[in-house]
Amino acid sequence: MIALLIRDVRLAVRAGGGFGLGLAFFLLVAVLVPLGVGPDGGTLARIAPGILWVGALLACLLSLDRLFALDYEDGSLDLLVTAPIPLEGVVAVKALAHWMVTGLPLTLVAPVLGVLLNLPAPGYFWLVVSLALGTPALSVIGAFGAALTVGLKRGGLLLSLLVLPLYVPTLIFGAEAVKRGAEGMATGTPLALLAAITAGAAALLPFAAAAAIRINLR
Amino acid sequence: MSLWEYANPQKFMHLSRRVLPFVAGAAALCLIVGLVWGFFATPNDYKQGPTVKIIYLHVPAAMMAINAWVMMLVASLIWLIRRHHVSALTAKAAAPVGLVFTLIALATGALWGQPMWGTWWAWDPRLTSFLILALFYLGYIALWAAVDDPDTAADLTGILCIVGSVFALLSRYAVNFWNQGLHQGASLSLDKEENVSDVFWFPLLVCIAGFVLMFVALVLLRTRTEIRARRLAALIARERMG
Amino acid sequence: MELRVENVSVARGGITVLQGVGFAVQPGQVLILRGPNGVGKTTLLRVIAGLQPSVAGTVFGGGDAVAYAAHADGLKATLTVAENLAFWAAIYGTRGVEAALVGMNLVDLRGRLAANLSAGQKRRLGLARLLVTGRPVWVLDEPTVSLDVASVALFGDALRGHLAVGGSALIATHIDLGVAAEVLDLTPFKARIGTVSGDFDAAFGGDFA
Incomplete structure (x- = not known):
């Protein structure tokens, strides 16, 4: 299991693309939005929590289609299914690896981008906390979507269509927590709900994803 | 029998x-x-004048939009557990119908909302939930269309329907949490008949x-x-x- | 452990291609599967490896005893030869990387990225993976594709070594591996025309309005 985690992280770092692309995309969103919306600090401060969360979500989505597709194409997925580790574990570990190379770096650079978007000072802490709690859910839900579309041509587009509605609760609670934090309000409720979604998704979705992979391979 | x-x-x-x-x-x-x-x-x-009459399309369409998804969920479960092909095919058959009901509910809602609230669209929790429901229907239909082997498609869409149902419910509560809304309460319910x-x-x-x-x-x-x-x-x- | 296949039918794309296949492979034995293209060799091997269900019949001693290798080698282009092997060794919980490198003559290439290997070298690395799985039953689909004569001989040696320690192998191939083996031609098991798999036929094939 740990070998699989190390392999996936190493592959992502060596191939470069997946690792840097999400971060670059996130940066672009944070640069383009003020250019589109205008430089008014008040407006930017108000929309910053939502923009940062939407940006992180889309950046996460960007590398999902390769989560299982690469292993499917080179035959590794067949070999992993016949290997002596449960496929549910493979899915969970690959989702964790995806989070380590997308969600985690996104969480760490988000405060810098918060400066660009004029995020109010009390919001930074909650931005990092909510992304740290919420981005694992994005990776696990994405892994489920990637498992559904693994054998398909043009699966990437379908993957976005399947995954985006599933991302709604995570996005709402995550952005709400930052918004409330930035306004100095209590953030306990949305953060607790966000953590609940992450915990539930991480516990249950690997089973659904593993079932989908088995169906797609047969 | x-x-x-x-x-x-x-x-x-x-x-x-x-x-x-x-x-x-x-x-x-x-x-x-x-x-x-x-x-x-x-x-x-x-209060609402003749505009209220759109409820004869709006309310049934909205109810059936949700019921169609529930029916698809039941049919998907029957397929996944008992492997009856007809069950999978009824779920496939119901999806576009459910999507159209969802769109009717959204369109009549917009037509009603314009004179009442002064806007075609508001990010009201019910409207938002129906928009999200429409996205779920779209994804479900697209997955059926994308997979060539019919049994594989039935299995995958069945799993999507189950997972989607959980997330649709979550979205409903999330959206309520996000905005308390302008929409009037339920038009129909057994304990509040005086509503209508x-x-x-x-x-x-x-x-x-x-x-x-x-x-x-x-x-x-x-x-x-x-x-x-x-x-x-x-x-x-x-x-x-x- | 014996690999035994009893009365197995397999389907590809909802159509039964092989019917009533039965054979047994004892430890120390090799069974070669023959048959024209499209007869269902690959499908049968995937069923035995546990990647897809059979339509009918039972496979005993498959699944967790099987090391499967097919057309795709499952190599990662950005990992070195040694890293590729070490990964599979860790997954299978074995430590035979060095022996496998020696066995398939990959020692000199150990530090090279898999992306920079020739087709034959990749194939050798894919077969070296079998050596690190430590599993008794090899299920191989055309293992010698793109191997030169010397490499085929190398693979034959590895196979003999595997048999000597009580392993067995089921191989779909058209060439002579230089190993004493029984041969099973799958042509007689070809499914009757128009056999649609499982309940599909009963459910949709009948007459109705």
Whole structure:
């Protein structure tokens, strides 16, 4: 299991693309939005929590289609299914690896981008906390979507269509927590709900994803 | 005689051929009676004027939009547990119908919202939930269309339907949490009948019955088409083998 | 452990291709599967490896005893030869990387990225993976594709070594591996024309309005 985690992280770092692309995309969103919306600090401060969360979500989505597709194409997925580790574990570990190379770096650079978007000072802490709690859910839900579309041509587009509605609760609670934090309000409720979604998704979705992979391979 | 016997395509085809005309006729009758009654024989609302009459389309469509998804969920579970092909095909057949009901609910809601709230669209929790529901339907239909092997498609969409149901419910609560909304409360509920007075209530019930029957008729019709398409594919495959 | 296949039918794309296949492979034995293209060799091997269900019949001693290798080698282009092997060794919980490198003559290439290997070298690395799985039953689909004569001989040696320690192998191939083996031609098991798989036929093939 740990070998699989190390392999996936190493592959992502060596191939470069997946690792840097999400971060670059996130940066672009944070640069383009003020250019589109205008430089008014008040407006930017108000929309910053939502923009940062939407940006992180889309950046996460960007590398999902390769989560299982690469292993499917080179035959590794067949070999992993016949290997002596449960496929549910493979899915969970690959989702964790995806989070380590997308969600985690996104969480760490988000405060810098918060400066660009004029995020109010009390919001930074909650931005990092909510992304740290919420981005694992994005990776696990994405892994489920990637498992559904693994054998398909043009699966990437379908993957976005399947995954985006599933991302709604995570996005709402995550952005709400930052918004409330930035306004100095209590953030306990949305953060607790966000953590609940992450915990539930991480516990249950690997089973659904593993079932989908088995169906797609047969 | 067990209910499961109708999961056999042949039995289903025989039964549905006999039942379909009656269901379709009853649906047409209910819709005509309900809509004519509702549009022309009920008074205007003292506050909302004639615009209120759109509830005869809006409320049944919205109810059926949700019920169609629930039906797809049940059908998907039956397919995944008992492997009855007809069950998977009814779920496939119901999805576009459910999507159209969702779009009718959204469109009539926009038409109603414009004079009442002064806007075609508001990010009200109910409207937002229906928009998200429409996205779920789109994803489900797209997955059916994208997978070539019919049994694989049935399995994958079944799993998507189950997971999607959980997330649709979560989204509903998340959206409520996010915005308390302008939408009026439930138009219909057993404990709050005074919400809508009897004058509006009876034609509305007839319209709801009409929408339910229309849904059943459309799903039967579409399932028959799907079964024929599967049979055609089976025959073509057989030809190729020969 | 014996690999035994009893009365197995397999389907590809909803159409049964092989019917009533039965054979047994004892430890120390090799069974070669023959048959024209499209007869269902690959499908049968995937069923035995546990990647897809059979339509009918039972496979005993498959699944967790099987090391499967097919057309795709499952190599990662950005990992070195040694890293690729070490990964599979860790997954299978074995430590035979060095022996496998020696066995398939990959020692000199150990530090090279898999992306920079020739087709034959990749194939050798894919076969070296079998050596690190430590599993008794090899199920191989055309293992010698793109191997030169010397490499085929190398693979034959590895196979003999595997048999000597009580392993067995089921191989779909058309060339002579230089190993004493029984041969099973799958042509007689070809499914009758128009056999659609499982309940599909009963459900959709009958006459109805």
